[in-house]
Amino acid sequence: MxxxxxxxxxxxxxxxxxxxxxxxxxxxxxxxxxxxxxxxxxxxxxxxxxxxxxxxxxxxxxxxxxxxxxxxxxxxxxxxxxxxxxxxxxxxxxxxxxxxxxxxxxxxxxxxxxxxxxxxxxPVRSLLGGAVRDSIECTWALGAMPLEAMVEEIDELLAADRHRTFKLKMGALEPAEDVARISALAERLGGRAGLRVDINARWDRFAANVHLPALVASGIELIEQPTPTEQIEVLAELNRTLPVQIMADESVQSPHDALEVVRRDAAGVIAVKTTKLGGLTRSKEVVAISRSAGIACHAATSLEGPIGTMASLHLACAEPGFNYGSELFGPLLLAETYVTTPIRYEAGRVHLPEGPGLGVEIDxxxxxxxxxx
Ligand code: MUC
Ligand code: MG
Missing domain, CATH: 3.30.390.10 (Enolase-like, N-terminal domain)
Structure with a gap:
């Protein structure tokens, strides 16, 4: 025994x-x-x-x-x-x-x-119901960088076919300047990559209503958490009025938060992070709520290392509700690792590891x- x-x-x-x-x-x-x-x-x-x-x-x-x-x-x-x-x-x-x-x-x-x-x-995925997929699309995130640095990094990653979509961090500059930076990038890329932005709750309702339409016009496909965490009604207004996906991140930190987003029709996509939600069990509950309301889930990151990232990957590959891909790139942002198991990132996707548990072994x-x- x-x-x-x-x-x-x-x-x-x-x-x-x-x-x-x-x-x-x-x-x-x-x-x-x-x-x-x-x-x-x-x-x-x-x-x-x-x-x-x-x-x-x-x-x-x-x-x-x-x-x-x-x-x-x-x-x-x-x-x-x-x-x-x-x-x-x-x-x-x-x-x-x-x-x-x-x-x-x-x-x-x-x-x-x-x-x-x-x-x-x-493997951990067996405890979560078993795999429904063995890999998931994986976005790469760029910090709030100047235009030329963004173009260079994206071109390199597209050429290597490591990622096909990119999340651009915003909110460090004044909104008008920030929108100009992102619009210029979208124009330079000319549709060669899918672009999403994350404003990390920095804009108020006024700034969002004034500046988000220009961002949408530049071809951005998804806007993550433009407005403050608690202001679900503002997120709902943007979700109703903008012809683009709104993703709730900071606004969903528990299953009850997900229920609020559903009740108020405040987002088309929910960023599910095993970190902010308190683990795999609560994350599964959030996916169940979202899925039953027709809201998509994105397997999101808090920039975990190899262990945290694999936990999110097992969940993302065991839950059919993760139908808006992932950003489980954390280990690639680390200059060095502390596991002996390689993690496979290929053709815009991250692949489930073999092996028991999370599938990565400590170095x-x-x-x-x-x-x-
Ligand atoms: C966040 O708010 O989404 C995820 C990727 C990234 O660059 O920042 C995090 C946090
Ligand atoms: Mg976010």
């Missing part, structure tokens, strides 16, 4: 350099800080999860440092002694001791899934090298 009881939970912060600075609306990341969480069972099986936010606490209030405190001091004590296959019970227990803190909860929940799947010697020397002291 296997003993799946959680014996210990350990954490360490990894600081991993990026291949180039990634400029968001309010901050620029040159490295990604990742809380690596490991769960060890009584049988000695180890599962891993990552606690990751895109470039620090600006996005959702959590950071690698806050997650470490939440996991070590509050979440691990309610998980130790339970079994790794008791996911709903541990989620309930975690909700009892920490409100929100979803990025931190995701790291621990995913480590449980990895350990559970490894104990059974199956212990690299983990040591990136560990914050």
């Amino acid at each position: 296997t003993d799946m009881t959680i014996r210990s939970v350990e954490t360490r912060i990894l600081d991993v350099p990026l291949i180039r600075p990634h400029k968001f609306a309010t901050t620029t990341a040159t490295e990604q800080s990742i809380l690596l969480v490991s769960v060890t069972t009584a049988d000695g099986v180890v599962g891993y999860g990552e606690g990751v936010t895109p470039g620090g606490p600006w996005w959702g209030g959590e950071s690698a440092e806050t997650m470490q405190v939440l996991v070590e001091k509050y979440l691990a004590p309610v998980a130790v002694g339970r079994r790794v296959d008791e996911v709903p019970a541990v989620l309930e227990a975690m909700e009892g001791v920490v409100a929100r803190g979803r990025f931190a909860k995701a790291a621990l929940e995913i480590a449980m899934f990895d350990a559970w799947a490894r104990t059974l010697e199956v 212990h020397d690299a983990v040591e090298k990136f560990t914050r002291r």
